[in-house]
Amino acid sequence: MDTFSRYSPFIQQYIYQSGWNQLRAIQAAAGDAIFNTDDNVLLSASTASGKTEASFFPIITLMQEDPPTSIGCLYIAPLKALINDQFIRLNDICSESGIAVWHWHGDVSPSRKKKMMDHPSGILQITPESLEAMLLHRHSQIPHLFGDLRFVVIDEIHSFLRGDRGGQTLCLIERLSRLAGVNPRRIGLSATIGDTQAVGEFLSDGTGRGTVIPRIQGGEIKWRLSMQHFFNQDPQASSKEMAGINAMEVPEAPTDKAPEAADPGLGYIFEHTRSHKCLVFSNSREECEVVTSTLRQYCEVKHEPDRFLIHHGNLSVSYRESAEDIIKQEDSLVTICTTSTLELGIDIGRLERAFQIDAPFTVSSFLQRMGRTGRRDAPSEMWFVMREDHAEARALLPETIPWKLLQGIALIQLYLEEKWVEPPRTGRMPFSLLYHQTMSTLASGGEMTPAELASRVLTLAYFRNISSDDFRVLLHHLISIDHIQKTENGGLIVGLAGERVVNNYKFYGVFQENEEYSVRCESEELGTIVKPPPIKDKIAIAGRVWVVEEVDRNRHVVYCHPVKGIIPAYFGEEPGDINTKILERMQALLHQDELYPYLLKNAVARLKQARDGALRSGFGIxxxxxxxxxxxxxxxxxxxxxxxxxxxxxxxxxxxxxxxxxxxxxxxxxxxxxxxxxxxxxxxxxxxxxxxxxxxxxxxxxxxxxxxxxxxxxxxxxxxxxxxxxxxxxxxxxxxxxxxxxxxxxxxxx
Missing domain, CATH: 3.30.70 (Alpha-Beta Plaits)
Structure with a gap:
């Protein structure tokens, strides 16, 4: 029986109503794997290829044929915004099925959560942090909630592959499965996976199952790609040295002109975003703030309405969701300046193009950001804007190399030439996560003997590289600092110092956080900053500048009012993790002659300068x-x-x-x-x-x-x-x- 015929009638009807003439390759392959095997499944296909429907059509069909007596499918996603987006899509799919769709995170009302707790069924969508909180505070109810759990879907699985958050997610699934007495199949979804075999092993870790990885023959991918280079002050690289070079021209004429004194790179972005719906990606929140403030200033100088919004992790929910809602509107021709917060699979409508300032750290980020555009059968379109200061006359040779330009070209070429994407990080000794899961397990389960605690924590598959001796050292230390307390019976409970950590809502997440202060202007919450300045000093947040009126250090609140201008922002460190493969491709670029068709005039000239300098100096040899x-x-x-x-x-x-x-x-x-x-x-x-x-x-x-x-x-x-x-x-x-x-x-x- 083919996949379509196997679907429930209401799924077939949904497909007809959607106007699909046939199933996509990924939907047919996913259906075969989910219907006809008992293995885990990894679905890797391009953005907007239909991975969500491909995984959920067969899952919903199986759940309708044999309704589970609890939550039947757990959907884990890295962002609340992605859950909210998929919540609407899944409700549309399930509207005729009688299968409930629930979502659970900090913005969901208590009444909706209580309703799910009273009637656990269908599909539950959740973040790793909210699942941690559920295991911590509703420990005794886990068997009732998940006693018939059959599937765990991990969306954007690539975002979980290289740090403790991915390890936490695997630990949570394994802990939940043990408590509920189930072994659900895992379904991983991503548009940006290179080594599918390694990711399949990551997905299956601790399940005792293999992973089916369907080979999906996708259609030809069409990109509109350009890369331009700008020195932050004239002259530009192509002004004299490269006269007559026949590089690819800008895809279209500017729709507006930036002010004469504009920063050349940001002026270029200003000119080519007018009358278009765009994203502008920066690699840090600080840069995102400066870019937004500068582009808004250009609007003011040109006496035109502000058309730039801002979106990053330190902004308040109201600012982020407002930006998402505005850009989703069909007639809205605005541009959002953002970081990785809009990198993942949130559907924000038909975007015409994305701009990338400098090179992202990973091929995965490049592909995800490129994939934000080109939905609904239009080609994906990205314009790279590489910015650089002129080197001082006495600068040493390494300071004169256009590192970001080389990095951007290397990222693109690695994917075009080899379809290479960063693999998972394996073989780690995640002691920080071990502390976190030890405290969470002890806080949720109550008093345990050291042996019982070890059997619950150290046996989690993600901790296989950690020895019992290391765990013993950890426990002795935590007892000594009162994070764990020893009872008269020789059991272990959370100590007083440990309770202060575990009872803080920030405990649910394992990603590094700086100490933050909320920033408010009258009734508006703007977001958070690190290290508030003295009163009367200025701060940058939400794409504007504000004067500090008061700092409440007990409540961690900064009160301010808006002023004009541009100043640097600071939100804490954001270290990038660049793979050796990218650096090696950058080295090779210096000693090749090829000029790639997406390089525009200034970028061609700057690359030629770098290659000439490398040839004369032996740089890169x-x-x-x-x-x-x-x-x-x-x-x-x-x-x-x-x-x-x-x-x-x-x-x-x-x-x-x-x-x-x-x-x-x-x-x-x-x-x-x-x-x-x-x-x-x-x-x-x-x-x-x-x-x-x-x-x-x-x-x-x-x-x-x-x-x-x-x-x-x-x-x-x-x-x-x-x-x-x-x-x-x-x-x-x-x-x-x-x-x-x-x-x-x-x-x-x-």
């Missing part, structure tokens, strides 16, 4: 580059974590013998230092040290306890050090790269 006198640079072409390992290896293992001083790193691009030795000595010492066994623990500084994940500061120092050394420092990849330098006979090049 030798890892060690003399900069004059005793100053050198190492350009390793390594990703973030291997780069960090190399930096420490040079400092701690090679530095004392070579007299290395004055380290100045721009991660993950280059390391500058002075050296009291020759280049020959550098390679000789490097060879001696890299051929030794390198214990990652020896790359830590004395008494260093690096705080990298959310609860690292609550761990015993030895586990903090061990977790950083074994999970963050990629010694293996660093060593492999350095050995390849020596194999290529770098020493003979000096």
């Amino acid at each position: 030798k890892p060690l580059l003399p900069l004059g006198g005793r100053m050198y640079a190492v350009i390793p072409w390594l990703g973030s974590y291997a780069f960090l390992a190399l930096e420490r290896f040079l400092r701690l293992k090679c530095g004392p013998q070579l007299g290395l001083k004055g380290f100045n790193s721009r991660r993950p691009y280059y390391i500058q230092f002075t050296m009291n030795a020759s280049e020959e000595d550098f390679y000789r010492i490097l060879k001696e040290e890299i051929n030794k066994d390198i214990d990652p623990m020896t790359l830590l500084y004395p008494k260093e306890a690096p705080i990298f994940d959310k609860y690292d500061d609550l761990l015993p120092e030895e586990l903090t050090r061990k977790g950083f050394a074994m999970s963050i420092l990629d010694v293996q990849e660093m060593k492999q790269s350095v050995l390849s330098w020596l194999d290529n006979d770098c020493a003979k090049l000096v």
Whole structure:
């Protein structure tokens, strides 16, 4: 029986009413896998390909044929906004089925939650943080709620692959399954997966099932792609050097003109967003604020209505949802300046184009952001805008390289040439998450013996690399700081200090957070900031500038009023994680002649400048580059974590013998230092040290306890050090790269 015939009649009717002439390839493949196997299923297909319907049509059919006696399907998504969007879609699909669709997060009313608790059935949509809260506070009701759970759908699974939030999600599913006595099938959905086999293993971890990964033959993907480069002050790269280059022209003439004194790159965005519905992606909330304020200022100078909105994680719910609602309107020709908060699969209507300022950190982000446009059969369209200051006359060579331009081209080419996307991070020792799940398990389950607690936590599949000895060290430490208390019977309960952590709503999430202050203007809540300034100073948030009137440090509230102008914003650190594969492709770009059709005139000229400079200097050929006198640079072409390992290896293992001083790193691009030795000595010492066994623990500084994940500061120092050394420092990849330098006979090049 074909997939369509297997669907429930009301699903077939829904398909007819939607005007579909035939099932898409992903729907046929998903139906076959879900109907005809008992395995987990990973569905990877392009944005707007119908993954939601592909997974839920067969799930709903099976649930209607044999109604579950509890929640039958749990849908986990990374964003509340995505849940709200899918809640409407699933209700449309299920309207004739009698299958209930519930959503559960902080913005859902208590009355709706109570109704679901009283009548658990159908489909429940939830974030990992809300599921954590449910397991913590409704522990005894889990069997009643999920005793007949059959499916867990994880949407945008790629967003869970590289950090503790993904580990938390797997732990929560496994804990819930044990409590409810079920083993539901897992269905993973994503548009941006490279290594499907690795992601399939991640999805199945702890289930005892395999993962079916349908091979879906998609149609030809059409992109409208351009990349332009701007120096922040004239002259531009193409002004003289590249006269006559036949680069691809701008896809259309500007629809407006920016003010004469405008920032060239932002002026370009201003000119090409007017009369269009667009997104402008920035890589940080600070940049997003400056970009929004600047573009709004241009509107004011040109005496035209403000057409720019803002959307990022530090803004209040009202600001974010207002921006989403406005851009969804068919006749709304506005532009939202945003960060990754609008990167995932929220349907915000037919967007005409996306702009990307500089290069994102990952191929996955590039694909997700590109996928925000081009829905409803129109091609996806992205305009990269690379911005750079002119190097000072005395700048050293590494500072003159257009790193972001190279990174942007590398991201695109890796996908076009190899369909490569970042793989999951595996083999970690997630001690911060171990603390979190230990405290959550103890708080929800009440008093337990150490052995019982270990059997519930340490046996979770995600903690397979953590030994019982490490867990014992953790428990002794938590008892010593009163996060866990030992009872007279020898059992363990949450201690007084631990209760303050567990009872805070921020405990539900495992991502790192800065201490934040709410910002308010009269009755409006604008969002949150870090480190409020003194009274009468200015802050930037919500795309505007505000003067601080009062700071209530007890309640963490800042009161302010609006003023005109532009100032920098600060919301805390946002470290990027760049894969070595991207750096290697950047290196290759410098020594190739190919000019890609999406590069516009300035970008072509700037790339040519970089290639000419690399040819003359040997940049990108030798890892060690003399900069004059005793100053050198190492350009390793390594990703973030291997780069960090190399930096420490040079400092701690090679530095004392070579007299290395004055380290100045721009991660993950280059390391500058002075050296009291020759280049020959550098390679000789490097060879001696890299051929030794390198214990990652020896790359830590004395008494260093690096705080990298959310609860690292609550761990015993030895586990903090061990977790950083074994999970963050990629010694293996660093060593492999350095050995390849020596194999290529770098020493003979000096």
